[in-house]
Amino acid sequence: MTVQRKLAILADAAKYDASCASSGSSKRNSVGGRGIGSTEGSGICHSYAPDGRCISLLKILLTNFCQYDCLYCVNRVSSNVPRARFTVDEVVQLTLDFYRRNCIEGLFLSSGIIQSPDYTMEQVVEVARVLRVEHDFRGYIHLKTIPDASPELLQKAGRYADRLSINIELPTVQGLEALAPEKDAAAIRRSMARLRVHIDDAKGAARDDAATPVASMPGAKPGRAAAPKFAPAGQSTQMIVGADATDDRTILSTSANLYGAYRLKRVYYSAFSPIPDASRNLPLAAPPMVREHRLYQADWLMRFYGFTHDEIVPASAEGTAGMLSLDVDPKLAWALAHRDRFPVDLNLAPREMLLRVPGLGVKAAERLLVARRVRRLRSDDLKRLHVPMRKVMPFVLLADHRPGRALEASDLAARLKPAPVQASLFSA
Structure with a gap:
């Protein structure tokens, strides 16, 4: 299989991950000679750097082979989709080629689980290591980490990536057990906690170094030393909305807990999209896209406006059934x-x-x-x-x-x- 064919398959397979880009745009394309451009293409997405800059990322999977059978995932082991797998060198060369042509400013890399979580995570981390160490790549790197991977691999990933993310997938443990039985909610939380500790330690070391005079220069003023960085853009996660019966109040409660317990930079909400050969346990239709939009608005209120989740969707409100209004923000x-x-x-x-x-x-x-x-x-x-x-x-x-x-x-x-x-x- 050519690299171009792999890119077509694995860029398309990555489009369902919203944790590095916004979603909710209506589908438009220029097929048939009408108009210019498209919102349906895959491969390059837009994200935001810690300083607020909008940046373009090559968004791909290392592979869409996966040994898990998550019912909501188009790449699940039982799904009948074309499969492909990049080598580490192919991802590195694609990233460098796109970067040199000024098409991208960084890489978002995720993967299906092959052989074992540790094996897969080793491959993902190796891509980042080769880019950073062997090619001195200074662009933005976002790695999707695998919660069942060893703590040592998670720690190594943070040395090379600007941001790490672990998808919580569904808002409740019960929902995860029903739709993704191979995934462990407790393992996801443990990995998030480890990442928070590493991020906090790195920030603390940077503050200490900045306040410490340079020993080799007598009388030197305190200055920032090159303290080792760990995922300086923090960690994020994604929840699927509408794949089960979880209401908006519960979703926002879960988000509030994640922000408080693990200091996440962002929780992304991805409206469930019906997939081919879907399980009977999944809805037949996608939820209204405006529901995803309302959740982002509510999330913004919690993060920047001082609202608590139970104020936004109070338990005592009559007629809401735990849901945000679709009519007004x-x-x-x-x-x-x-x-x-x-x-x-x-x-x-x-x-x-x-x-x-x-x-x-x-x-x-x-x-x-x-x-x-x-x-x-x-x-x-x-x-x-x-x-x-x-x-x-x-x-x-x-x-x-x-x-x-x-x-x-x-x-x-x-x-x-x-x-x-x-x-x-x-x-x-």
């Missing part, structure tokens, strides 16, 4: 359910309450806090920040604005839904 849904907390006086309220106003983001709240030190805030200040005025104004007090009875209106939720987009005059 989670922040607006919370505000509508807590109208007694509004309107918020933007000239007096603390930062924590500004962040709970629908339509106000973190940057906007910070700028308002700075501006109100020197003057009373007015409607024009919000307009200059380009916030969605229609969404914000019913929930705030300003020097020249009071919402009156708008906040009490029974149809407020309907009026705040996004307006339908006008079709372009020049659209087909």
